Amino acid sequence: GESVGLHLPTLSVQEGDNSIINCAYSNSASDYFIWYKQESGKGPQFIIDIRSNMDKRQGQRVTVLLNKTVKHLSLQIAATQPGDSAVYFCAENRVWGQNFVFGPGTRLSVLP
Amino acid sequence: DGGITQSPKYLFRKEGQNVTLSCEQNLNHDAMYWYRQDPGQGLRLIYYSQIVNDFQKGDIAEGYSVSREKKESFPLTVTSAQKNPTAFYLCASTRGQGVGELFFGEGSRLTVL
Numbered sequence: 631g632e633s634v635g636l637h638l639p640t641l642s643v644q645e646g647d648n649s650i651i652n653c654a655y656s657n658s659a660s661d662y663f664i665w666y667k668q669e670s671g672k673g674p675q676f677i678i679d680i681r682s683n684m685d686k687r688q689g690q691r692v693t694v695l696l697n698k699t700v701k702h703l704s705l706q707i708a709a710t711q712p713g714d715s716a717v718y719f720c721a722e723n724r725v726w727g728q729n730f731v732f733g734p735g736t737r738l739s740v741l742p
Numbered sequence: 743d744g745g746i747t748q749s750p751k752y753l754f755r756k757e758g759q760n761v762t763l764s765c766e767q768n769l770n771h772d773a774m775y776w777y778r779q780d781p782g783q784g785l786r787l788i789y790y791s792q793i794v795n796d797f798q799k800g801d802i803a804e805g806y807s808v809s810r811e812k813k814e815s816f817p818l819t820v821t822s823a824q825k826n827p828t829a830f831y832l833c834a835s836t837r838g839q840g841v842g843e844l845f846f847g848e849g850s851r852l853t854v855l
Contacts, residue, residue, distance in 0.1 A: 672849065676843045
């Protein structure tokens with residue numbers, strides 16, 4: 631398997647419970663944020679995004695919350711399933727036209 | 743299906759050798775990127791390209807080189823000057839720099855023997 635995420639913080643949740651994964655971003659000028667899911671040995675997959683003119687956005691079983699005051703982003707996963715086990719990381723886009731900056735990620739482990 | 747294809751998935755290199763990682767996209771995206779991923783760290787940008795025949799260094803470009811001769815292709819060469827090349831390499835693309843999400847390939851794992 632892939633060694634990505636060996637030393638990451640881990641969140642363990644029971645199957646069926648809700649999960650909350652947090653991310654602190656660094657630049658108050660960032661205006662676009664994305665959550666990605668990465669399974670072992672695979673490339674990151676887009677989950678949900680949010681722009682700085684919003685503070686909440688919902689998708690299928692996922693919700694992203696943005697608190698610009700404290701530069702905090704969270705991903706909520708409802709009714710967590712075994713297939714949700716992966717590393718989750720946030721990305722911020724610093725000023726339109728610049729490149730993304732990525733957080734180190736959190737490993738989500740779903741317990742049966 | 744549209745997407746990004748990286749090859750090879752696994753690659754082994756002897757010290758002192760250059761290796762080239764392939765990245766091809768059929769999404770008609772203008773911007774392409776190479777990232778390096780190490781355990782416990784966020785993705786770090788190696789090189790990026792906004793248009794054909796143009797590319798810029800990212801945060802950790804030393805020991806790497808790229809080309810962008812075609813819109814759909816952005817190969818990365820890991821040269822012998824890269825002192826610690828063992829890592830997972832990810833190629834990504836987007837419609838334009840800073841516009842919308844990054845689409846990623848499945849990655850290439852390079853191991854130096």
